Amino acid sequence: MRDVAVVGVGMNRWGELWEKSHRRIWVEAALEAIADAGVDRVDAMYVGCMSGGLFTGQEHLGAMLADQLGMGPIPGTRVESACASGGLAFRQAYLAVASGAHDVVLASGVEKMTDVDGAAATYALSTAADQEYESFHGLTFPGLYAMMARVHMARYGTTDRQLAAVAVKNHRHGKQNPLAQYRDEVTLDQVLGATMVADPLTVLHCSPITDGAAAAVLVPLDMAKRLSAKPPVRVAASAHATDTLALHDRADLAWLASTARAAEAAYGQAKIGPGDLSFAEVHDCFTIAEVMVTEALGIADRGKGGGLAESGYTALGGKLPVNPSGGLKSKGHPVGATGVAQVREAVLQLRGEAGPRQVKDAKWGLTQNMGGTGASTVVHIFKRP
Amino acid sequence: MRDVAVVGVGMNRWGELWEKSHRRIWVEAALEAIADAGVDRVDAMYVGCMSGGLFTGQEHLGAMLADQLGMGPIPGTRVESACASGGLAFRQAYLAVASGAHDVVLASGVEKMTDVDGAAATYALSTAADQEYESFHGLTFPGLYAMMARVHMARYGTTDRQLAAVAVKNHRHGKQNPLAQYRDEVTLDQVLGATMVADPLTVLHCSPITDGAAAAVLVPLDMAKRLSAKPPVRVAASAHATDTLALHDRADLAWLASTARAAEAAYGQAKIGPGDLSFAEVHDCFTIAEVMVTEALGIADRGKGGGLAESGYTALGGKLPVNPSGGLKSKGHPVGATGVAQVREAVLQLRGEAGPRQVKDAKWGLTQNMGGTGASTVVHIFKRP
Numbered sequence: 009m010r011d012v013a014v015v016g017v018g019m020n021r022w023g024e025l026w027e028k029s030h031r032r033i034w035v036e037a038a039l040e041a042i043a044d045a046g047v048d049r050v051d052a053m054y055v056g057c058m059s060g061g062l063f064t065g066q067e068h069l070g071a072m073l074a075d076q077l078g079m080g081p082i083p084g085t086r087v088e089s090a091c092a093s094g095g096l097a098f099r100q101a102y103l104a105v106a107s108g109a110h111d112v113v114l115a116s117g118v119e120k121m122t123d124v125d126g127a128a129a130t131y132a133l134s135t136a137a138d139q140e141y142e143s144f145h146g147l148t149f150p151g152l153y154a155m156m157a158r159v160h161m162a163r164y165g166t167t168d169r170q171l172a173a174v175a176v177k178n179h180r181h182g183k184q185n186p187l188a189q190y191r192d193e194v195t196l197d198q199v200l201g202a203t204m205v206a207d208p209l210t211v212l213h214c215s216p217i218t219d220g221a222a223a224a225v226l227v228p229l230d231m232a233k234r235l236s237a238k239p240p241v242r243v244a245a246s247a248h249a250t251d252t253l254a255l256h257d258r259a260d261l262a263w264l265a266s267t268a269r270a271a272e273a274a275y276g277q278a279k280i281g282p283g284d285l286s287f288a289e290v291h292d293c294f295t296i297a298e299v300m301v302t303e304a305l306g307i308a309d310r311g312k313g314g315g316l317a318e319s320g321y322t323a324l325g326g327k328l329p330v331n332p333s334g335g336l337k338s339k340g341h342p343v344g345a346t347g348v349a350q351v352r353e354a355v356l357q358l359r360g361e362a363g364p365r366q367v368k369d370a371k372w373g374l375t376q377n378m379g380g381t382g383a384s385t386v387v388h389i390f391k392r393p
Numbered sequence: 394m395r396d397v398a399v400v401g402v403g404m405n406r407w408g409e410l411w412e413k414s415h416r417r418i419w420v421e422a423a424l425e426a427i428a429d430a431g432v433d434r435v436d437a438m439y440v441g442c443m444s445g446g447l448f449t450g451q452e453h454l455g456a457m458l459a460d461q462l463g464m465g466p467i468p469g470t471r472v473e474s475a476c477a478s479g480g481l482a483f484r485q486a487y488l489a490v491a492s493g494a495h496d497v498v499l500a501s502g503v504e505k506m507t508d509v510d511g512a513a514a515t516y517a518l519s520t521a522a523d524q525e526y527e528s529f530h531g532l533t534f535p536g537l538y539a540m541m542a543r544v545h546m547a548r549y550g551t552t553d554r555q556l557a558a559v560a561v562k563n564h565r566h567g568k569q570n571p572l573a574q575y576r577d578e579v580t581l582d583q584v585l586g587a588t589m590v591a592d593p594l595t596v597l598h599c600s601p602i603t604d605g606a607a608a609a610v611l612v613p614l615d616m617a618k619r620l621s622a623k624p625p626v627r628v629a630a631s632a633h634a635t636d637t638l639a640l641h642d643r644a645d646l647a648w649l650a651s652t653a654r655a656a657e658a659a660y661g662q663a664k665i666g667p668g669d670l671s672f673a674e675v676h677d678c679f680t681i682a683e684v685m686v687t688e689a690l691g692i693a694d695r696g697k698g699g700g701l702a703e704s705g706y707t708a709l710g711g712k713l714p715v716n717p718s719g720g721l722k723s724k725g726h727p728v729g730a731t732g733v734a735q736v737r738e739a740v741l742q743l744r745g746e747a748g749p750r751q752v753k754d755a756k757w758g759l760t761q762n763m764g765g766t767g768a769s770t771v772v773h774i775f776k777r778p
Contacts, residue, residue, distance in 0.1 A: 009493050029525065061447040061517065066524040068475035071635045071651075071768035075642070081654045083633035084769070085481060088471045090453035096470060100485065107492025108394050132446065139451035140414065248468035253457040266456075269466045383456035384469070 009106040011229035013240035014390070016045025017352040022220035022340035023189045030064045030120035031076045034221040037345075038077055038116055041223035046237030050225070051110040052083045056097030056117035057344035058090055062132035064120050073116070083110075088344075090136030091293060093117060095347025095377030095386030098224065102246045102388075105226045112231075117349070118221040119342035129217050133343070136380040138254035150214055150294070152255055152381050154206035157296035159261040161208070163311065166299065168208055170314030172199035174295035175212050175337055177323045182334020184324075184365035189218050189340030199295075213295045218340030222348035224355070239393035241355045244372070245277035246388050253383045262311075266385040267304035267376060274374070275306075278389040282306035285328055286370035287357055289350035291378040291385075292335040301376055302330060305387075324365060332357060332365045347377030347386060358392045394491040396614035398625035399775070401430025402737040407605035407725035408574045415449045415505035416461045419606045422730075423462055423501055426608035431622030435610070436495040437468045441482030441502035442729035443475050447517035449505050458501070468495075473729075475521030476678060478502060480732025480762030480771030483609065487631045487773075490611045497616075502734070503606035504727035514602050518728070521765040523639035535599055535679070537640055537766050539591035542681035544646040546593070548696065551684065553593055555699030557584035559680035560597050560722055562708045567719020569709075569750035574603050574725030598680040603725030607734035624778035626740045629757070630662035631773050638768045647696075651770040652689035652761060659759070660691075663774040667691035670713055671755040672742055674735035676763040676770075677720040686761055687715060690772075709750060717742060717750045732762030732771060743777045 018040025020033060028036075034055070042050065055073050060066045067086075074084030087097040094117025101115035121129055134143035137152060160166045176196055182188040194212055202210035232240030249269035252258055258265070275281055282305055290305070292298035299313035307328055308316040316322060322330035333339050333353040336346055354373035356362045373390045403425025405418055413421075419440070427435065440458050445451045455469030472482040479502030486500035506514055519528035522537060545551045561581055567573040579597055587595035617625030634654035637643055643650070660666055667690055675690070677683035684698035692713055693701040701707060707715035718724050718738040721731055739758035741747045758775045 031525075059446040059452050061444040061520050064524065065516075065520055065528065067444050067473060067520040068522075068638065068765050068768060070474050070481075071764060072523070072638045074635045075638045075768065080636055080768075081634040081651055084474075084635050085485070085633070086473045088452060088473060089455050089469075096455075100470070103488060103492055103494055107488055107494070109488050109492070131450075135446050135450050135452040137453075138457070139449065140416075143450065248470070249466040250456045250459045250469050251465055253453065253460045257460070266466055379456060380453050383453060383460065383465075 010108060012102050012105045012226055012243045013229045013232035014224050014243065014355050015227055015232050015235055015238060015240050016041045016225035017355045018044060019187055019222040019349055019352050020220060021187045022218050022342060024122045025219040026122060030066060030118065031072065033120060033219060034073055034116065034118040035076050037221035037223040038114060041225050044238060045225035046235060047112050047225060049112055050079055050082060050114045051112045052104055053114040054085050054087055054097040054101045056087050056093030056347060058088060058093050058119060059132045059135060064123055089384045090379030091343040092347055092377045092379035092384045092386050093344040096248065098348055098351055099246050099248055099386050101226050102243055105228055111227060113226045114223060115226060115348060116223040117345035117347055119344040120219050121217045121342060122219050141254045150206035150209055153294040153296055154209050156261055157208055160296060163262055166314035168200055169196060170318045171213060171295040171299065172196050173318040174292060174298045175199045177317065178292060178331050178335040178337040181324055181332050181365055182338025185334045185339055188334045188338050189216055190338050209294055215293045215336035215341040218342040220340055220342035220345050222345045222352050224348055224351050239359055241358045241393060242391045244389045244391045245274035247273035248386045250384050251382055253380065255381050264300050264304040264382040266382050267301055267378060270385045270387040271305045274387040274389050280372060285372050285374050287329045287332055287367045288374040289333060289353050290330055290376040292331055292337050293341060305376060329367050332367055350375035350377055354390045358390055395493060397487050397490045397611055397628045398614045398617035399609050399628065399740050400612055400617050400620055400623060400625050401426045401610035402740045403429055404572055404607040404734055404737050405605060406572045407603050407727060409507045410604035411507060415451060416457065418505060418604060419458055419501065419503040420461050422606035422608040423499060426610050429623060430610035431620060432497050432610060434497055435464055435467060435499045436497045437489055438499040439470050439472055439482040439486045441472050441478030441732060443473060443478050443504060444517045444520060449508055474769045475764035476728040477732055477762045477764035477769045477771050478729040481633065483733055483736055484631050484633055484771050486611050487628055490613055496612060498611045499608060500611060500733060501606065501608040502730035502732055504729040505604050506602045506727060507604050526639045535591035535594055538679040538681055539594050541646055542593055545681060548647055551699035553585055554581060555703045556598060556680040556684065557581050558703040559677060559683045560584045563677060563716050563720040563722040566709055566717050566750055567723025570719045570724055573719045573723050574601055575723045594679055600678045600721035600726040603727040605725055605727035605730050607730045607737050609733055609736050624744055626743045626778060627776045629774045629776045630659035632658035633771045635769050636767055638765065640766050649685050649689040649767040651767050652686055652763060655770045655772040656690045659772040659774050665757060670757050670759050672714045672717055672752045673759040674718060674738050675715055675761040677716055677722050678726060683715065690761060714752050717752055735760035735762055739775045743775055
């Protein structure tokens with residue numbers, strides 16, 4: 009397998025983009041990534057999207073987006089793994105370059121979630137859970153994560169304030185991200201006192217419904233050195249693992265086994281451990297998710313993720329900043345795009361282009377993108393040029 | 394890139410499987426492929442499915458199916474390219490093995506289409522067309538292919554009887570396939586006199602709505618020689634190309650450019666031409682599709698596909714049998730599964746296991762799987778052990 013580098017990234021301003029279509033949002037991000045890479049061609053493209061069918065009445069996105077970019081007849085492949093669709097599209101693009109099948113590959117993700125009403129969006133999102141055993145019975149994602157939070161609290165003593173600290177931190181980070189959906193700080197009291205969605209998760213514990221897209225251009229590392237419009241960021245590891253789809257089948261509701269498994273494989277490929285990371289972009293769809301992810305990644309000890317978040321260790325300026333971009337919580341969560349936006353943040357950080365949210369002297373960055381309640385996880389590790 | 398072989402295939406009886414769930418159908422085909430291969434492990438799996446969301450309210454299929462097979466935490470990836478989803482899942486599995494990323498990979502496809510009513514199924518299928526410019530205005534797939542047929546008839550003199558000959562042939566073939574949805578022969582007069590769907594296409598020019606799944610196990614050719622439960626069939630070529638999503642953007646409505654492009658690449662990889670093929674399994678979602686596909690593959694001269702079908706050249710016993718399995722027309726068309734079922738037929742034929750529909754002395758087989766009105770095409774070429 010060939011070494012692979014990311015040479016370009018793009019993303020549009022995320023939010024409720026009622027004036028822009030699904031395809032338009034994607035094209036904006038794709039063109040920016042191509043311009044950033046300085047390439048004059050794309051040989052193949054991958055797009056992550058969770059539910060083009062339920063959100064916009066449009067499937068067949070690989071072909072559509074190659075066409076919209078004016079790049080047909082290049083192969084265009086749509087990949088889906090619920091909220092990990094973007095990370096998985098990036099991984100397939102990585103494999104396409106690493107294998108030698110293609111040289112210049114566009115990885116991308118997109119979701120247009122606000123063309124349907126809230127109930128329809130909640131239904132569409134519920135298709136990431138087990139339709140026969142969870143969603144059919146009325147379970148929604150806030151409900152599922154609330155159960156995970158309750159187990160974590162009961163077993164480890166995790167507190168409401170610790171969970172809320174994740175939201176406070178990520179909104180503080182997101183304030184520095186001009187493309188984030190919500191660039192507003194929130195206080196602990198605001199998070200704790202907000203409208204309850206699924207106890208213990210208030211609405212400010214939850215990531216929002218978002219329209220948005222992100223894209224990245226991957227090439228073989230050898231070619232990257234010749235291109236060099238921007239310094240190439242090396243993909244040091246790529247891993248993907250699954251877990252049971254339904255929460256009730258898990259051995260431990262308070263442990264993200266797919267994340268732990270993918271992280272273990274990724275650390276092995278990169279030959280580093282969590283202590284070597286300069287920062288991590290992780291899947292904080294709910295505050296409890298970030299707490300559990302930091303544990304599964306080995307950033308926090310098991311059961312200690314809440315305390316770590318509260319301590320400032322994972323804040324910008326702390327020992328290992330988590331979600332310097334603002335995370336899903338503040339940046340927004342267009343489900344198919346999230347995994348690729350994490351890659352964009354990692355690339356900006358490792359190039360030293362992250363502006364006011366720059367992690368000092370960043371050398372190694374990790375991205376973790378997760379589907380459903382952790383039934384699938386994709387982890388990538390990136391290295392500074 | 395490593396040489397890759399198919400060592401196992403599986404498929405269940407296709408039809409209106411109201412008593413079986415989406416996941417159950419898939420597991421049946423997957424287990425059969427694994428048993429046929431004689432492998433004791435699967436390292437990764439790919440599943441093609443067009444619209445789990447609209448047909449069954451279930452996305453996140455990569456994780457779900459790995460889980461249902463009891464194979465989590467292996468990576469499970471869902472791939473979508475409308476009716477070419479299965480072929481594209483097979484191609485991603487091929488790339489995963491060829492690249493060295495994984496050794497034993499399960500490629501699969503599934504669609505459960507009969508849990509919704511006809512109008513909902515028609516809507517779900519319309520998401521393969523251009524939502525903004527075609528389906529929004531009421532165009533359905535029979536309507537789109539009828540327009541392509543009318544252009545072909547006007548330009549080349551293709552007749553209703555020539556198109557109907559495709560249906561007659563494929564039903565005759567499918568009668569010999571115990572897993573086909575419709576094992577009934579039809580006459581020219583029955584096809585011509587059936588209920589009109591979209592002039593000139595009667596209902597017997599159209600493939601049906603089907604529940605079904607298919608699966609295949611791929612390994613490196615070197616490993617295949619050591620396994621040898623069944624003789625390994627080599628993947629001699631894999632190619633994927635796109636075209637405009639909307640029909641009105643095409644330079645020529647009577648020409649399938651994505652198929653021509655993918656075929657050209659595949660013939661180049663396999664170092665053969667259409668004259669070397671022993672048989673082809675192609676995407677006859679409508680009779681006109683098979684006519685146009687045989688032209689784009691170089692089996693028929695441009696404009697002569699109708700005459701070729703009528704002549705018997707593409708029938709079992711003819712010079713180059715097309716769709717010995719019965720094709721989509723008779724075997725059924727569970728959209729995400731079709732491309733993998735084509736691979737199964739190719740493997741059975743090249744092993745000499747196709748029974749009464751066996752193509753004599755089959756050496757090279759081609760599969761062509763297409764999304765929408767040809768906005769995406771995946772072509773594979775297989776070689777006898």
